[in-house]
Amino acid sequence: MGAMVQRGNGQVIRLPRGASLADFADKIDANPGALVQVVFTQLGEMVTATQSCTDETLGLLGETLGYVVSIVSPEDEDKELLESFDVTFGGEYGEDDDLQPRPPVVTVMGHVDHGKTKLLDAIRSTDVVAGESGGITQHIGAYQVRSMIEGNERPITFIDTPGHEAFTAMRARGAQVTDIVVLVVAADDGVKPQTIEALNHAQAAGVPIVVAVNKIDKEGADPQKVRGQLTEYGLVAEEYGGDTMFVDVSARNRLNIDGLLEAVILTADASLDLRAPVDTDAQGVAIEGRLDRGRGAVATVLVQRGTLHVGDSIVAGDAFGRVRAMLDENGDTLAEAGPARPVQVLGFTSVPDAGDNFLVVPEDRVARQIAERRQARERNAELAMSRGRPTLETILERMKEGEKTQLNLILKGDVSGSVETVEDALLKIDVGEEVSLRIIGRGVGAITENDVNLASASDAVILGFNVRAEGKARELAEREHVDVRYYSVIYAAIEDIENALKGMLKPIYEEAQLGTAEIREVFRVPRIGNIAGSLVRSGTIRRNTKARLVRDGVVVAENLTVESLKRFKDDATEVREGYECGIGLGSYNDLKVDDVIETYEQREVPRV
Numbered sequence: 001m002g003a004m005v006q007r008g009n010g011q012v013i014r015l016p017r018g019a020s021l022a023d024f025a026d027k028i029d030a031n032p033g034a035l036v037q038v039v040f041t042q043l044g045e046m047v048t049a050t051q052s053c054t055d056e057t058l059g060l061l062g063e064t065l066g067y068v069v070s071i072v073s074p075e076d077e078d079k080e081l082l083e084s085f086d087v088t089f090g091g092e093y094g095e096d097d098d099l100q101p102r103p104p105v106v107t108v109m110g111h112v113d114h115g116k117t118k119l120l121d122a123i124r125s126t127d128v129v130a131g132e133s134g135g136i137t138q139h140i141g142a143y144q145v146r147s148m149i150e151g152n153e154r155p156i157t158f159i160d161t162p163g164h165e166a167f168t169a170m171r172a173r174g175a176q177v178t179d180i181v182v183l184v185v186a187a188d189d190g191v192k193p194q195t196i197e198a199l200n201h202a203q204a205a206g207v208p209i210v211v212a213v214n215k216i217d218k219e220g221a222d223p224q225k226v227r228g229q230l231t232e233y234g235l236v237a238e239e240y241g242g243d244t245m246f247v248d249v250s251a252r253n254r255l256n257i258d259g260l261l262e263a264v265i266l267t268a269d270a271s272l273d274l275r276a277p278v279d280t281d282a283q284g285v286a287i288e289g290r291l292d293r294g295r296g297a298v299a300t301v302l303v304q305r306g307t308l309h310v311g312d313s314i315v316a317g318d319a320f321g322r323v324r325a326m327l328d329e330n331g332d333t334l335a336e337a338g339p340a341r342p343v344q345v346l347g348f349t350s351v352p353d354a355g356d357n358f359l360v361v362p363e364d365r366v367a368r369q370i371a372e373r374r375q376a377r378e379r380n381a382e383l384a385m386s387r388g389r390p391t392l393e394t395i396l397e398r399m400k401e402g403e404k405t406q407l408n409l410i411l412k413g414d415v416s417g418s419v420e421t422v423e424d425a426l427l428k429i430d431v432g433e434e435v436s437l438r439i440i441g442r443g444v445g446a447i448t449e450n451d452v453n454l455a456s457a458s459d460a461v462i463l464g465f466n467v468r469a470e471g472k473a474r475e476l477a478e479r480e481h482v483d484v485r486y487y488s489v490i491y492a493a494i495e496d497i498e499n500a501l502k503g504m505l506k507p508i509y510e511e512a513q514l515g516t517a518e519i520r521e522v523f524r525v526p527r528i529g530n531i532a533g534s535l536v537r538s539g540t541i542r543r544n545t546k547a548r549l550v551r552d553g554v555v556v557a558e559n560l561t562v563e564s565l566k567r568f569k570d571d572a573t574e575v576r577e578g579y580e581c582g583i584g585l586g587s588y589n590d591l592k593v594d595d596v597i598e599t600y601e602q603r604e605v606p607r608v
């Protein structure tokens with residue numbers, strides 16, 4: 001063992017997930033090189049000093065050296081990050097918190113085609129307040145309706161993305177958004193696989209369920225059967241002595257939607273204590289985000305506690321900004337938004353992800369720093385993932401990387417906001433795993449010779465937003481054939497790159513059947529071999545196309561070629577359905593009467 005390493009005495013050292021030996025060495029005041037040696041000789045692993053190690057390696061190394069290694073999870077790390085700025089996210093409410101009742105937040109789930117979207121539309125139109133002005137018009141990812149229940153106006157918030165994908169994606173990120181699940185089951189179709197899936201997700205999250213038995217207007221609708229079926233999954237209707245409310249509705253005919261809303265409120269009142277502080281800095285979850293042509297990054301957030309105001313400094317995941325304006329689902333501007341209120345926020349410098357927690361912080365600087373630290377952490381985590389220990393899998397992965405098509409970009413813009421927004425949006429383009437996009441340079445200001453040199457050295461494309469390459473830089477770009485593209489709209493750039501990436505994708509091929517022919521007679525032709533006297537059953541048989549031979553429904557030969565094709569005595573290039581012909585499959589001679597010759601070609605399939 002390296003003499004330079006001081007043995008520990010069971011001290012605990014804390015390391016973030018994906019830490020390197022250099023990080024470890026730093027904590028125990030040792031030489032990183034010595035740790036590399038220890039890991040190699042004691043654990044039989046080759047890692048460099050700066051390479052990320054697995055939890056296991058760090059733990060074993062600690063054990064070897066007499067330390068207890070505690071790996072700090074990303075969640076804890078984030079908590080510590082916030083604490084270092086004197087802010088906290090979430091947590092239990094204390095004695096001193098002035099808690100006010102808040103509306104329930106509802107997600108609609110159920111099997112495909114059972115009417116989730118229709119139901120959300122129907123509910124949207126019931127809003128007693130927006131009703132007069134024509135109802136809710138904008139899709140912002142969530143909406144709130146107010147209905148009269150037992151003489152009181154009661155708001156309910158609906159997440160406007162039906163289905164359990166969004167629900168689980170948010171839960172996976174640690175965001176608990178939903179208080180109640182409305183499980184939609186079509187009365188004419190009954191319980192289906194996704195009904196069960198949705199139910200399992202809701203139950204796993206401990207969220208109460210209200211069952212909307214939909215399509216009761218349809219012939220063959222059997223709402224009682226749905227009740228019976230769901231009993232098996234522990235959802236017993238109240239009328240059968242259980243505690244789940246079942247409501248029969250027709251989303252199409254807007255029948256009994258009020259009854260459903262009432263059931264949601266009653267269920268919330270009976271089984272949940274929905275309260276939140278109002279007079280405090282807002283916190284919550286981002287539920288939708290996108291880049292808008294004119295307005296920049298736009299995000300819908302759901303306030304979970306406190307009140308969000310215009311002018312607040314806000315951070316959501318690794319995005320930050322200051323609330324410039326807030327809009328509700330009617331497109332009306334709001335000055336503030338309290339608990340359970342979904343609002344569209346303008347003013348982020350980049351787009352947060354759905355499920356990112358958001359919180360208001362005392363000043364812009366704090367928001368920016370938290371976001372930047374999170375960005376850095378994410379980059380490190382990604383690096384750690386891409387490095388790791390060289391196993392057979394990672395070696396194979398890297399070999400595959402060699403075939404990878406990569407697009408390098410350099411971004412220049414007039415303001416840093418636009419560069420960040422573009423970078424963010426570009427990195428979110430999903431084009432599958434075969435191609436990748438790397439931003440190798442970015443900055444504010446005109447395109448310089450330096451940018452052009454970097455681009456030509458690494459085959460990169462330069463994107464300029466409201467900036468140009470002038471004088472020498474322009475000449476250099478022309479001489480070096482560097483592709484410089486100018487944009488004034490961010491959107492146009494993203495569209496271009498997206499298309500470019502799609503163009504770089506290797507084409508997908510699909511087999512297309514051309515024709516089939518049934519063998520009626522086999523002719524033996526000296527020196528040439530066997531010829532299949534056939535009747536074309538479908539499509540056309542063409543010379544020089546690929547063929548396979550099928551006997552009694554089983555493929556007996558693959559990868560053959562139609563080498564000769566004759567109509568009577570004459571050569572033919574193609575023979576259509578209903579005609580007889582002689583087909584020669586080259587040296588392949590095992591032909592039998594009633595065999596079927598299938599011809600096909602590989603066609604490129606356009607990507608969607």
Ligand code: GDP
Nearest residue numbers: 112113114115116117118214215218250251252
């Ligand atoms: P989703 O896949 O669960 O979002 O289902 P949709 O809301 O798209 O509805 C699927 C189909 O069922 C559509 O053709 C709707 O018009 C129809 N549908 C939805 N609700 C009702 C209903 O209450 N009655 C009838 N008859 N059809 C409905």
